[in-house]
Amino acid sequence: MEGFFSTSEVEKEPDSVIGYIINDFDDRCETPFWTAYKRYAIETNDSWHTPGHSGGASFRNSPYINDFYRFYGRNTFISDLSVSVDSLGSLSDSSNCIGQAQKLVANTFSVKESFFVTNGSSTSNKIVLQTLLREGDKVIVDRNCHKSVHYGVIQARAMPLYLDSMFNPDYGIFAPPSLQQLRQLLHDNQDAKLVVLTGCTYDGLLTDLKQVVEAAHSYGVKVFIDEAWFAYAGFHPRYRPYSAIEAGADYVTHSAHKVVSAFSQASYIHVNDPEFDKDFFKEVYAIHTSTSPQYQLIASLDVCRKQLEMEGFSIISRLLQHVDELKHKAKEFTRIRILDTANFAGMFTHFSQDNIGHDPLKILIDVSELDYSNQAIHGFLMDEVGLEIEKFTHSTLLVLLTFGGSKSKLIRLFNALNKLDSGHVSLRKSKTLQPLPQEIPPITLTTLPADAFFAERELLPLHESEGRVAAGLITPYPPGIPLLVPGQLVEKAHIDYLYSLMKQKVTIQGLHDSHLYVQVS
Ligand SMILES: Cc1ncc(COP(=O)(O)O)c(C=O)c1O
Numbered sequence: 001m002e003g004f005f006s007t008s009e010v011e012k013e014p015d016s017v018i019g020y021i022i023n024d025f026d027d028r029c030e031t032p033f034w035t036a037y038k039r040y041a042i043e044t045n046d047s048w049h050t051p052g053h054s055g056g057a058s059f060r061n062s063p064y065i066n067d068f069y070r071f072y073g074r075n076t077f078i079s080d081l082s083v084s085v086d087s088l089g090s091l092s093d094s095s096n097c098i099g100q101a102q103k104l105v106a107n108t109f110s111v112k113e114s115f116f117v118t119n120g121s122s123t124s125n126k127i128v129l130q131t132l133l134r135e136g137d138k139v140i141v142d143r144n145c146h147k148s149v150h151y152g153v154i155q156a157r158a159m160p161l162y163l164d165s166m167f168n169p170d171y172g173i174f175a176p177p178s179l180q181q182l183r184q185l186l187h188d189n190q191d192a193k194l195v196v197l198t199g200c201t202y203d204g205l206l207t208d209l210k211q212v213v214e215a216a217h218s219y220g221v222k223v224f225i226d227e228a229w230f231a232y233a234g235f236h237p238r239y240r241p242y243s244a245i246e247a248g249a250d251y252v253t254h255s256a257h258k259v260v261s262a263f264s265q266a267s268y269i270h271v272n273d274p275e276f277d278k279d280f281f282k283e284v285y286a287i288h289t290s291t292s293p294q295y296q297l298i299a300s301l302d303v304c305r306k307q308l309e310m311e312g313f314s315i316i317s318r319l320l321q322h323v324d325e326l327k328h329k330a331k332e333f334t335r336i337r338i339l340d341t342a343n344f345a346g347m348f349t350h351f352s353q354d355n356i357g358h359d360p361l362k363i364l365i366d367v368s369e370l371d372y373s374n375q376a377i378h379g380f381l382m383d384e385v386g387l388e389i390e391k392f393t394h395s396t397l398l399v400l401l402t403f404g405g406s407k408s409k410l411i412r413l414f415n416a417l418n419k420l421d422s423g424h425v426s427l428r429k430s431k432t433l434q435p436l437p438q439e440i441p442p443i444t445l446t447t448l449p450a451d452a453f454f455a456e457r458e459l460l461p462l463h464e465s466e467g468r469v470a471a472g473l474i475t476p477y478p479p480g481i482p483l484l485v486p487g488q489l490v491e492k493a494h495i496d497y498l499y500s501l502m503k504q505k506v507t508i509q510g511l512h513d514s515h516l517y518v519q520v521s
Contacts (some may be wrong), residue, residue: 028108028309032100033302037088037295041079050082050292079299082292091116091293092286101302108309109234111245111252111270113278115285118297121228121267122148123288124253126155128224128269129196130288131281132251133158136448138192140185142177143443144481145198146226147509150449150473154486157450161185161192162443165481168347169438171339172393173364174481175348176207176356179215186219194222199244199252200230202391202480203398204362205344208355209247217248222273228255230359231268232403235312238320242357245270259361259402261307262300307403316361319401323360326410333421335369339396361401368395370420376427377420384416385409394504437500441493443485453486456520459512462498465490468518474510476501484510490518 010017047055056077059069069077081088089096098116105114117124129152133139136159141149143162153160163177163185176197186192195216200206209225216223225244227233231254233243244252250273256262271281307315330338337343341358343366345351367377374392381387381397391398399413419425446452446469457471467490474484476498484494501508510516 029306030104031299031302031306032097032104033088034101034299036097037079037081037299040085040088041075041081044078047078047081049085051080053077053080056080076296079296081295088295091118091289091298092282092291098298101298101305105268105301105305106270108305109245109268109270111272112276113271115269115271116298116301117267117269117288118265118290118293119267119288120148120257120265121226121253121255122146124267124269125149125226126152127281127285127288128251128253129153129158129194130156130284131277132156132194132222132224135450137194138189140182140189140192140195140221142197144174144177144201145196146228147473147475147482149196149226150482150485154450154453157448158193159448160445160485161189163197164442165440166348166350167440167481170368171347171364171366171396173203173205173347173396174201175205175344175351176201176354178350179208179211179354180350182212183215186215186221190219192219192221194224196224196226199225199227199233199242199249200359200362202229202362203364204229204359206230206242206357206359208357209242209244209249211355213248222250223248224251225249225253227252228267229258229362230254231256231258231260232308232312232316235308236316236320239316239359242359245272248272250276256301256304259400260304260312261403262304263294263297265294266297266301266304268301315403319361319403319405322405322407322410323363323401325407326363326414327360329414330417333417335367336417336421337366337369339364339366361405363399363401365397365399365417366395367397367420371429372420372425372427373430380420380425380427381413381416384419385412387413387416437497440481440483441491441497443482444489444491445485445487446489447487449485449487451487452519457517458520459515460518462495462511462514462516465516465518466492466495468521471517471519472510474498474508474516477507477509484516490516 005017053059056069059065089098091098094102102114102116125148133156135157139153139158139160141160141162143165163181166175166177197207197212199209213223227244233239234245240246252270254268256266256268257264327338344358378389389397390400452469452471470484470488470490471486473482475482483497484490
């Protein structure tokens with residue numbers, strides 16, 4: 001036998017396999033929820049159930065807000081159903097076609113169970129953390145994790161042990177934490193319950209998760225990977241070595257809306273944990289889930305799976321080829337560089353040792369040699385190619401090539417970069433952003449983050465906060481790494497760091513007019 005069929009039999013009698021192939025194709029193409037939902041929306045003439053606009057009638061018939069109806073069009077409204085439609089099923093009990101669609105997702109992603117979440121991976125992350133952690137449980141967390149992870153740890157009343165940020169101030173980007181530190185923390189905290197990492201950073205740096213899972217599981221510690229930016233990881237051989245599911249992670253979350261085809265806020269939770277407590281998970285899921293979820297989001301998660309199953313590989317292959325071509329042409333530039341694995345290896349000492357990878361679809365462009373301000377570059381790219389830059393630091397721009405990407409888009413990007421590189425633009429010449437401070441002060445917790453977060457709090461001017469305990473999360477963006485978490489002692493180094501960022505007009509989430517919340521002492 002070779003794979004599923006014997007080659008010689010197939011050669012002799014090709015018709016014998018056609019039935020299998022057609023059936024398999026049909027199975028992979030199924031969209032149980034989307035199919036039933038579309039049929040219901042089209043066939044139903046009158047709506048007597050919620051939502052109250054009744055198929056759009058209350059918008060359409062209003063002299064004041066009928067423009068809302070006209071903008072979105074009839075289908076948006078007739079398909080805005082609610083959970084009162086029994087036959088379509090419900091998220092809370094995975095009944096009917098929602099449950100069938102989730103099973104297909106689990107099959108496509110090769111996991112035991114998958115769940116739909118309609119409030120983003122921000123909520124998926126909190127659901128996983130609240131399912132797994134109890135008061136005081138130790139959880140090893142990458143400090144660079146998305147804020148939903150930090151809030152999830154607070155909600156679960158767990159005790160985080162932070163992996164240091166590996167930050168490169170020259171480019172303003174961070175790499176995954178070092179595996180050496182992870183192994184050390186695991187060794188020193190064998191009673192830890194969970195390791196939480198971001199599988200693929202915003203800039204596309206990829207952790208060798210097989211090593212992470214192997215290390216954590218050797219101590220009986222579960223692994224949860226936030227793969228918000230990497231839902232396509234399992235659908236191309238180039239990415240598979242860095243896929244959390246392939247690596248054997250117990251829990252994985254995907255923002256399907258970020259890089260593949262789903263509506264905003266559509267997210268998957270995948271579970272492979274052999275000790276999965278599904279009953280408790282479902283209760284936690286209910287805490288975080290509306291009883292009136294947006295069916296359009298659920299439908300988009302259903303068709304998103306179909307696309308990944310049917311053409312995930314070919315779309316990714318095409319996109320990778322377009323990026324290769326862009327990079328090749330960009331070699332002509334004299335000042336702009338598209339950064340690649342070799343550049344990242346030069347930025348981070350643990351890059352090669354930890355076998356860190358990079359997703360080329362996250363295009364990080366070094367513009368440090370240009371003498372225009374970032375605002376000017378941003379404005380130019382917006383006018384020239386309608387490009388809303390994902391993220392920029394003082395020296396880089398991040399452009400994401402997602403499933404909606406095309407060769408034409410990259411051609412336009414290249415042409416615009418070419419103009420910037422050659423100076424054929426009339427932009428103001430002045431650099432406004434400076435490199436970020438070299439060191440990010442470490443986190444020293446004085447108490448459980450939840451205790452500080454839920455304690456009585458007061459707002460203090462930053463310069464008066466030294467020696468107090470932070471009550472909220474303070475996150476400068478970029479780089480997006482929390483500087484202060486609830487329960488952390490505010491030290492002079494934090495205050496100096498924040499002032500230096502404020503001078504550079506960096507956005508600081510959690511700071512209110514140079515004031516921050518601290519625990520009342
Ligand atoms: C690493 C990471 N995880 C989770 C999230 C939250 O995802 P969502 O926007 O789907 O809520 C983000 C959002 O940017 C993120 O960067």
